[in-house]
Amino acid sequence: MKAISYSRYGGPEVLEYGERPDPKVGPDDVLVKVRAAAVNPVDWKAQAGHLDGMIDAVFPVIPGWDVSGVVVQPGVSVTEFTVGDEVMGYVREDFLSRGTFAEYVAAPVRTLARKPRTVGFEESAALPLAGLTAYQVLHQALAVREGDTVLVHAAAGGVGAMAVQLARHLGCRVIGAVREEGRERVEELGAEPVVYDEHTFVEQIRALAPEGVDAAFDTIGGPFLKQTADVLAPEGRLASIADGEVIALGGRYFWVRPNAEDLAALARLVDEGVLSVRVARTFPLEQAADAQRANREGGLQGKVVVTVTWPD
Structure with missing residues (x-):
């Protein structure tokens, strides 16, 4: 699969776009075909090594914790989702390695919920962590x-x-x-x-x-x-x-934690018109370094999102 990754700590300059192995799908994982992944300050802070005392990095690391996409393979113990379900997630694990800036991500089922019906993949990707x-x-x-x-x-x-x-x-x-x-x-x-x-x-x-x-x-x-x-x-x-x-x-x-029930509640609030999600800028996956720079510069009234284009 195509993905963004880094093999050492640093700024946007350490990000590389290229081929990475397809992720393995564990019993409690869900393989998601990524449509969009949001950029968050924690992404570039972790990439700079600021979380090294807390979270191990297994290099090369694919960055990104926010995602939206389509289920292509549930793990053998997963009953919550089936192939074709549109989902979103805050895919944070206890180590840095298999993030969401990729064509596919194997997300623990505890990190996912169905995306809101009333908004697209870009807005859905911008919702989970924030x-x-x-x-x-x-x-x-x-x-x-x-x-x-x-x-x-x-x-x-x-x-x-x-x-x-x-x-x-x-x-x-x-x-x-x-x-x-x-x-x-x-x-x-x-x-x-x-x-x-x-x-x-x-x-x-x-x-x-x-x-x-x-x-x-x-x-x-x-x-x-x-x-x-x-x-x-x-x-x-x-x-x-x-x-x-x-x-x-x-x-x-306070540190946020993945929670499928809370994520589902947020999706309902979006569908009810209570909660709106604003996307300020989008970048294709191969321009993730530019997306990260835009997020670091700040001043945007909305989220920065990386998108993955798939043939119809």
Whole structure:
């Protein structure tokens, strides 16, 4: 099969496009014919070696954890899917090796759900990691409930936009922190924008929520994390996916995990019109290095997706 891979840690320059062996399909795996795979910051961070103390890399590594495609072979113990099912997944395993930037991926069945019926493969590929992160942080780490005031960082970005929509669906008031160019997008999603400015950030939030916010979802870390802790209500909850210093501030450091039931719930919300997925740019598989560069540059209001073209 054709795939993108790297044989050493590094930046986009270490990515190579070429032939790789077809993946073996274990008893609990599902062989998926890939139609699209989304790019996430964790992809290039892992590729740079930043996760080396946590996850082994079995070189050559095919990057990518998000995918959508069509089932071509269920493993012998798999009863959840049959040939021809259209699926999506957050295909994260306990090692780096067989990722989704390829024509085929053998995905553990626990990482997959049926894709939403109402959107295409590109949007479906953009949903799993970002959607699961937002869903699990709101439900598990922050336990938000109707009537809460929730602060969401990078609210026009991939995870942030999902969190805004999900929190609104849960009956929360949402304050969305963005750069100036993201203000309109956040308002479209139903949140009240505040603009990143180290000198006025706390003041902007207190003007909207004088008694503090009930829950805060940090996606960027750094100096704004401490300022976020300063605007919590007395019993406010804080969670971060970006900065372990949140623990010292009394919050929770959270890592998303594959969960088929949560993924199916997200698909239902998309089909019900509650949750929208925005794709900012697409690249063919052979241009995955350019897709990665676009994701690293940031500033996009939507996901970057790599596509695989198949003959009709």
